[in-house]
Amino acid sequence: MTDTTLMRRLTRRPADKLILIATIAFAILWMIPMLWVLVMSFKPNEVLMRSTAGFLPYPFTLENFINVIRIATVPRWLMNSAIVATTMTVLVLVISSMAGYAFARLRFPFKPAIFVMVIAGLMVPEQVIFIPLHTMFADWNMHNSYTALVIPRIATPIGVFLMTQFFRAVPSELEEAARLDHASHFTIFTKIMLPLSLPALTTLGLFTFLHAWNDYLWPLVSATNKDMYTVTVGLASIQGNFAQSEGIGTLMASAVFASAPIVLLFIIFQRYIVAGVAMSAGK
Amino acid sequence: MTTIDTGQVAASQAVAVPKTPHRRRKSDIVPALIFLGPFMALYAVFLIFPLFKGIYISFHDWELAGGYREWIGFFNYEDLWYDREFWRATGNTFRFVIMAVPAMTALSLVLALALRGQDRIRTILRPVFFSSSVFSVTVVTLVWGMVLSPDRGLVTPVFEAFGLEPINILGSLTWAMPALVIATLWWGIGLPMALFIAALGQIPSELYEAAELDYASRWRKFTAITIPGIRRTMLLVLVLQIVLQFQIFGQAQLMTNGGPAHTTETIVMYIYNTGFRDWQIGYATTIALALFVIMLFFSMLQLWIGGRGDTND
Secondary structure, three states: OHHHHHHHHHHHOHHHHHHHHHHHHHHHHHHHHHHHHHHHHOOOHHHHHHOOOOOOOOOOOOHHHHHHHHOOOHHHHHHHHHHHHHHHHHHHHHHHHHHHHHHHHOOOOOHHHHHHHHHHHHHOOHHHHHHHHHHHHHHOOOOOOHHHHHHHHOOOHHHHHHHHHHHHHOOHHHHHHHHHOOOOHHHHHHHHHHHHOHHHHHHHHHHHHHHHHHOOHHHHHHOOOHHHOOHHHHHHHHHHHHHHOOOHHHHHHHHHHHHHHHHHHHHHHHHHHHHHHHHHHOO | OHHHHHHHHHHHHHHHHHHOOOOOOOOOHHHHHHHHHHHHHHHHHHHHHHHHHHHHHOOEEEEOOOOOEEEOOOHHHHHHHOOHHHHHHHHHHHHHHHHHHHHHHHHHHHHHHHHOOOOHHHHHHHHHHHHHHHOOHHHHHHHHHHHOOOOOOOHHHHHHHOOOOOOOHHHOOOOHHHHHHHHHHHHHOHHHHHHHHHHHHOOOHHHHHHHHHOOOOHHHHHHHHHHHHOHHHHHHHHHHHHHHHHOOOHHHHHHHOOOOOOOOOOHHHHHHHHHHOOOEHHHHHHHHHHHHHHHHHHHHHHHHHHHHHHHHO
16 A cells, blocks of 8 residues: 555655654645634624634534525626636637647648737736726626626637647647548547547636636626626625624625535546646646 | 640649658648637737727826826826836835745745655645635635634634734734735645646656765755756746736735735736726726836746756756
């Protein structure tokens, strides 16, 4: 077993053992804030008014979660986030993989120049262009719509960059064989490239979804109607009022509620996320 | 006519065939338009155009609502130069970056060193440090706002245990900014840590084995093998972090709202307030462009240092 070899190594090297113990302690410290919030979400508000101490959900109640679903607009915000993040992920995957295929496998004039122009876009952060974008959508009268929340954030240079890198690494023999059978570019793309790039697509999809779900600045300025808030903006809007009032437990429950889908996604796809980081770092 | 044409075709084939064994492909302009078109159209409309529109807006006295706009040339830029509030926000942002970036880089490297390897304990511990990155800024600030709260927080018992009077950390001129740094570290450590773990995994183990034979000390191995081996990643992490942390907004807005006494008001917060509280988007885009110039400077610095490093290899 790995554990016995590990133990042997630990006993051989006392310093390693110390480091590991320190790291475990640090990891526990790291999780305490999360656990505390989770525990508070299961405690009655009246108890929390008196004391927020303790790491046991006792007395236990589900009242906070029921409050969140019943009173607050949290379910509506969750739905908005789900719609925005899902649409954005699908569109980013389609558009970036198509563009990546063009850059990696097609011949056309000015390709290097166009590619450099796209990559240069990595240097333009959202914070620099969100005001002009805001005026554009205001002119089109399109704020407070799903389109406004999704469309301006689909053309991400990083997606194109990742997919181009990935498609370039696909051996050209596969493509040549298909070409001899007179396969069209569309067939090569859908039947050869896309199935091969499933790991890359998964990683890009996960990061896009995470980013879209947690995005703050653009939804904050674009969605001014309470019904069009995403979870992130919605929670921010109730934080100030709740924290000082009697609704601490409910506030914590809404945070847990808002994070649950993303935590679940993280638990399922954890290894793809870490692998994706390694991939995007480049070798 | 026809004879010349076939002759030309035959001649061009005769030239082309020996060059490449396969049939020579011509330019794929039509498929390229189809595959690249959607991206480029969106890219042009939602990235390139807004960038230039931002520059255009910055030459105006332009109000968010009401449609008032007047060309004023470089007046916004002149204003910016003499704007005490802008320089204060820039100073605050630099202060945040100077605290957050080295702390983030060092802590993520230490964690990566402790958590590399494939044994079970480490594979369980790694996601712990990565997991906080999946929360939105709203949840992170909610959690840390609670933890640091003077009357209900987790830090109060810690203060009391040391016999100290609990202080209102987020309301303190000295401690508000470091508190934002700590929340940011907790939130963002996962990505640089994973980058370092990936980089450490690519250092050939023979190097360590050879050092082991020479009875090299832990520190010696770290400085002679590990650090040179991850130099590029270190640079990448530093620049990514600098560019990322310069954009700090959510933590400052939600945890301290720029206070106390404007000590945590950052550049993006100032942009947001100027544009969406005071409705002066002409001036707000000018500040945004100034931020862009600062960030470009650091990106270029990376390209320059990175390029110089390569020639030395």
